Amino acid sequence: MIVNLEEFLRSHSIYFELYNHDPIYTNEDAVIMKAEKGFAGTETKALFLKGKSEQYYSFVTFTTKRTDFKRLKQVVGEKVAVVKQEEMETITGQKAGAVTPLGYENTIPIIVDEELFEQEKLVFAPARPDQTMVILAKDLKKIIDLLGNELFSYNEEG
Template sequence: MALLQKANVNYREETHEPVFTYEKAEEVARRLGFTGAESKSLFMKLKDGRFCMLVTLQHQRLDWKQLKNALGGKASFCSDEELKERTGCEPMCACPFGHPADITLVIDECVFASEKLVFSPGPPEKTVEISVEDVRKVLDCCDNPVVYLAEREME
């Protein structure tokens, strides 16, 4: 939340019952009137020990070859313990931004195809919605390296 404020972007934050599934996220979004695309943040570790947070959309499938080419090495999903330890996020509630500077942000450009993006800022009982134009402003304020994955067709 501090990063959103630092980037001086408008956002909508709502508190609700804990959300740990996309089905529950859709139910909460409908009830609270969120209109943005639901994000999916996947915490990963590369073979060389680097960490990254892949930010994409809920229905996007991961293209492992594209990810490997963009990062220069193979990646695998981190354990729930690594997620908590390195980011402070709860499993199923990883946030796309606000991580330590040594975590590379991998942004799937499909994120920019919608008008708004909906994501968990960390706690499972919070949801945030921002415009995709503001996503770029937030990324500009991050201390993290940022890598972009070229947009591809939804699968």
């Protein structure tokens, strides 16, 4: 189950911008839509992962970064892989290309690329391919804490 982020952020008086647009499923489409709508911020991607223990995770990083799965294993303590599309749709109701990094039930830990905290604004899909949300990077940890998800910090060093 996924929380309605718009309602959640509004109820906690957390700044956000929400843009409605044609559905986006690729990074190329996102760049075009960003230019059309004029929103600013660092583009992020979210990967819905599953560990050997059957634990699910949400991993948020830059759209331009390759994921180091060996490093992720060190961070969470188990080998993880991207969940197959059918399983992700069953568990979260989301389609590939529009995966939200936030808003999951609190049993799903969130893994955040530490460099995202250094950005000004973060851009992501709020579980819908026809919307884009922008939040202040400084609010990311607060949002995760309020949602009650365990937070793991990811960096490329060991």
